[in-house]
Amino acid sequence: MNETQYHQLADDTLERLSQALEKADAQGLLELEVEGGMVTIALDDGKQFIISKHVPTRQLWLSSPISGGLHFSHDDKTQDWRLPDQRSLMSIVLAELGQIAGIVL
Numbered sequence: 001m002n003e004t005q006y007h008q009l010a011d012d013t014l015e016r017l018s019q020a021l022e023k024a025d026a027q028g029l030l031e032l033e034v035e036g037g038m039v040t041i042a043l044d045d046g047k048q049f050i051i052s053k054h055v056p057t058r059q060l061w062l063s064s065p066i067s068g069g070l071h072f073s074h075d076d077k078t079q080d081w082r083l084p085d086q087r088s089l090m091s092i093v094l095a096e097l098g099q100i101a102g103i104v105l
Helices: 003-024 089-101
Strands: 030-035 038-043 048-054 059-064 068-075 080-082
Touching: 003 030, 003 038, 003 048, 003 059, 003 068, 003 089, 038 089, 048 089, 059 089, 080 089
Parallel strands: none
Antiparallel strands: 030 038, 038 048, 048 059, 059 068, 068 080
16 A cells, blocks of 8 residues: 555544544543544543554554554455454454443444
């Protein structure tokens, strides 16, 4: 994938993720910030998730208080961002937010 395609796919994913989380957060437990190719999800207890674009590797990176740092590559077959073990970015973020804050999507 070229750099333009990468930016489009990554930006679309970050936007979809932030919209889904805003919808799921009916109780206002999350503070979401989307800026400059990065989504920051802050919880009331100070824990943060950061999902950011990493242009040199054409990946999305996740920094999580549970799983630490993970690097996701786009899978053209599934049209999803995945780890080498095939876990997806969305599934990990949602599972961990469910575990920490009870957010269910």
